[in-house]
Amino acid sequence: MSDSSVPERDRPDACPGAVQVHPAADGGLARVRVPGGVLSAEQARVVVGAAVELGNSTVELTSRANLQLRGVEDPGELGRRLGEAGLLPSATHERVRNIVASPYAGLDGPTRLPVSRVVEELDHGLRSVPALAELPGRFLFTVDDGRGDVSALGGDVGLLPVSAHRVAVLLAGADSGVRVPPERAAAAAVTAAEGFLAERARNGSGAWRMAELATTRPVSDTVCARHGAREADVVEVTPASWAESGQQGKPRPGVVGRDEDAVAVEVGAPLGRLSPAQTHSIIRAAEAASGFVRLTPWRTVILTGVPERDHRSWLSELHSCGLLVEPSAPLSGVTACAGYPGCAKSLADVHRDAARGTSRGEAAAPGALPVHWVGCSRRCGLPRGPVVEVLAEPSGYRVSAGTPQERVTWASEADPDVAAEVANRARHAGAVRTAGTPRAGFGNGRASNDRDTTNEDDR
Template identity: 35%
Template sequence: MPSRDAKPGALLNRASPPPVLSNAITTPRPSACPGLLRIVPALDGGICRIKLPGGVLSATQAHAIADASTRYANGVAELTNRANLQLRGVHRAHEAALSEALIHAGLGPDSALSSADDVRNVMISPAAGRDPYALIDTTPLCAELLALLQSDARFAALSPKFALLLDGGERLARVDHPHDVWLAASPDEGGVRFVFGLAGCPASAHLNANANTGGPRDANGTGALAAVPPSRVPALVRALLLTFLDLAAADATRMRDLLATHCADALLRHAQRYVDFPLARDASLGHWQRHIPADASLRLGAHAQRGDGTSHVGGQPPLGRIDAATLRGLAHLADKHGNGMLHATPWQSVLLPDIATQAVAAVLAKLTALGLACDPAQAITHVIACAGSAGCAKGQADTKTDALQLAERLPPGVDVHLTGCPRSCAAAHCAPYTLLAAAPGLYDLYRRDGRPGFGQCVAPQLTIDEAAALLARLARSTPHA
């Protein structure tokens, strides 16, 4: 296994790619998702999404993003709920120049296939290789999967939304996002194996209120199907992706769409033709659960890393938005006190790994001075919001402004999602509470209860002050909601 001292960004670009299929299909599925090369227009200008391998970017790349965002966009980078970055407000006629600048900084796909940018969707823990509770370092496997996705031309036909989760068993892990294929490390007599399932999330034996893992699982997911050793993960993933492309209709974008027409056992039987090891449902995994609770609060503040006396230090910019000056400040901190790398997290926060003990206090102070929240008790770390009417034509309210107002009144520990329309672009999971915009300044309040969508509508047409007051009452009556 590679040394943990190797820089993660470099490691994630070193895997040797498999051969490209001679009968590769390269027609992409239609998509309106933004990418590095496909800048999508919005109310406030173009949107450019930068996919970060394993959520990692170097300090040098952070400076390049800051420069490009100032020159070609609105000067703000937004952290996404898949541990990527996006730039909004891209100026008209500057799209190609922006993409070129980002590619020059090494932020494009590691492939000659331009369409490979769309499929670079592998999520791992932002503390992969460092989390003391991890069963395995998923960084090398992530590199192999990214190489697989980028080098097989047929995978260009996958939707940009099609995504993989590689869970190493860390406590700092986002395991409540539904993925098309998920793999979760599990203890085994021989060491570690990866349990896998389709269209959903790894089941968790323990629920942590801070982790937001208590929500309903994707109703169209399979649960745990079987398990393979780490060495077989790339071959398994390749087989499952080819099975999707073989069987899914042209307008099917996600694994749940395929599961609506084919049972999981049929998919495994089809995938068997692509691997030389047995692939069938393991009945003993019917009640499998993740071995340890995830805790999203570990993304904030300082926490010891595995073994060497260093810590990772994290902070959350308000609503995941980082202006160019702040991004440059974070890059400087990573160079001065860390390993020169920044880790984006799927909670729209930033992690600086490998911070020496004597530097932790200074890094925390600097993060606070840069405007990042470093304490999970701060309400702003419990609020997420989409672009809203300021940036999206579908938005019914200015969710960003309203979210900042709500955070000033929100009771401790209450997680809230503000969305300008039912599409729920800012959250891939179901939050405990959702405020769905009904009109400027007015929201319908939903509480997660296991039913599809946002859950139960608790009250309609609330102002932000009314919503804050009602959330406080609900939190008192259901403290672990």
């Protein structure tokens, strides 16, 4: 059900794709959808090659386990390369293939849902329905293995197994009460997407997200009639309930799973960005293991099938090129929006400020809150749930902690170094208020009139 905070959409969604690039301040911004986050080493090699030869060399990891390239000058050539690599199977549907899957599925025991198969079926189903090309680029599907990690991301349509034979269908991040068998899960998600478009058209709405509909009941009724049944008992799926359950909704650099003589290791991209050297190091490690990588919504990469006898040497190599291989690394759990100069709306170079200030800070302690640096009030890429936000304002950074509904300010008008220091204290101590700190030499001298806080970018 929508409320007064839901934005009225008066324009079509303009979320970028791999071919339909966004004209950012630093050039064309291309977003490469990777359904389920699984990427072969060869595909990763194509992506980094395109970044170096067609863009600014950097590969960005997004909060939807996708990839971004910046400064793209030839979208046509990018599309051709991605198509040959199997990363652009449909030019008409490429912007709507936002499918996030539990990245740890199968790494720590059996799962209730065959995640990889469901992702493949869902991706194929979306591409098989011509009308679904009209889905907004921000429309998100989540395929959960039962632990609740990606369900708590608040997708538009979610699949969450509640037993070996029943899968809960989530709409707008909440349990609809509809239950379907696992073999019907992907088809149910496709039907829900069709239902969203039908309900949007029926109401003459310009909604981009399921939560922006007046009600999701007609959508759930359609899914129920075609694929399953409705139950009175619903499961609670929120970032808070997810955290209380002990599931990990944050980076876990290091070893994250073992299977006989092989391990899975997770490495973090500092502030979500990979240099060519870092990407090539990941590719080499993947080629020596399973040949594949998994991208996570927490801007990390998981390498599966790494021989146990070699994993320490691989972690050492990955660490030597600046990747995060331990959960205690100061930059672990720290993210940032594009910032200035890449984004024209940003009031500060948040990547520079976050990297300089955080890298000098103390190690991240277990249970520390994530930290997100943002250049303006749009708050692009802000993680769900409790978080420390470092927000650039005309007079300096404001540091606050908590959730959007309950946030405590720790500092205001802070310069970058003070903001980083305060953010580090806030992420370890919770929501204890501290005094404001005056600014010093902040920002780029620009003012922002943007007061949109809907986090529309959802990178």
